[in-house]
Amino acid sequence: MLQKLYDWVDERLDITPIWRDIADHEVPEHVNPAHHFSAFVYCFGGLTFFVTVIQVLSGMFLTMYYVPDIENAWHSVQYLQSQVAHGQIVRGMHHWGASVVIVMIFLHTLRVFFQGAYKKPRELNWIVGVLLFFVMFGLGFTGYLLPWDNKAFFATQVGLEIAESVPVIGTDIKTLLAGDPDIVGAQTLTRFFAIHVFFLPAALFGLMALHFIMIRRQGISGPL
Known part of the structure; x- marks a missing residue:
């Protein structure tokens, strides 16, 4: 067939x-x-990609039930966990996968660095990999707020205060992320949802495509 x-x-x-x-x-x-x-040690890149695929698929499932507003966000997560078949399992995969993918990409980056795989002719691929690292961190940070519970609320406040401490442009970064520079509220949740579901995944897919194309053209780096 x-x-x-x-x-x-x-x-x-x-x-x-x-x-x-x-x-x-x-x-x-x-x-x-x-x-x-x-x-x-060469498996870390493939494992990062594997966990990323799981994150994308489980995230697509979660968006079918998640409601990105301050009145219903927490209730939609609780409904997913308690009423939807296998919802708790899928959310657990997405929750723990967010930590696993950071560990995997960190180990992959260490392997590339200590084996000198970032050197000529792979400098551009190293830059793309570092950008992917920051995109993954951004996905983790923006996704943390979405359950809209106390831990997520106060952790996001701390994260926004750290962003605000950046010289010159810190206040602008905080306003861009939070919407309202004075409070973590409805605009913050909506913006984090949009960044987490649309903007950062678009950047992730584009950078991953570049990463794979350059790996295919340049080959897998050899030992140090």
């Missing part, structure tokens, strides 16, 4: 050359755990 579907699509779009170009790409020996135990 799947083969017939593949043949039907291939006949119309000629996808076989594209698939062969991806599937037949050789993996260097130094990243094969069967040959080198140290090759496991």
Whole structure:
């Protein structure tokens, strides 16, 4: 059945050359755990991508029930957890995945740094990777407020005060994020939701595409 579907699509779009170009790409020996135990450190990038996919899929599920306003945000989360089938599991995956993806991208960044994989000709890919690191932090920060409970409220206040302490542009950054420079309220929740669901994911997908294209062109870096 799947083969017939593949043949039907291939006949119309000629996808076989594209698939062969991806599937037949050789993996260097130094990243094969069967040959080198140290090759496991090269798995952090793939694990980061895997957890990111889980975050995207679980986040799409959560947006089907989440209501981004101060009257209903907390109640919508509680409804998801208590009334929706498997809702508590999916939210738990998204909640803990947010921490796991930061750990994975941090370990991946350490591996790239200590093995010198950021050097010529991979400088641009290093810059893209660092930008991805900050985008992940932004997703974590903006997502933290969305449950609209006490912990999220006060943690966001602290985060906005830190942003405000940036020289010259700090007040503008806080106003941009919070909407109201004096209080964490309805505008803050709406803006954080928009940033978390639309703006940062768009940046994430664009940067990941660049990251993968450059990895494919330059290959996986070798040992130090």
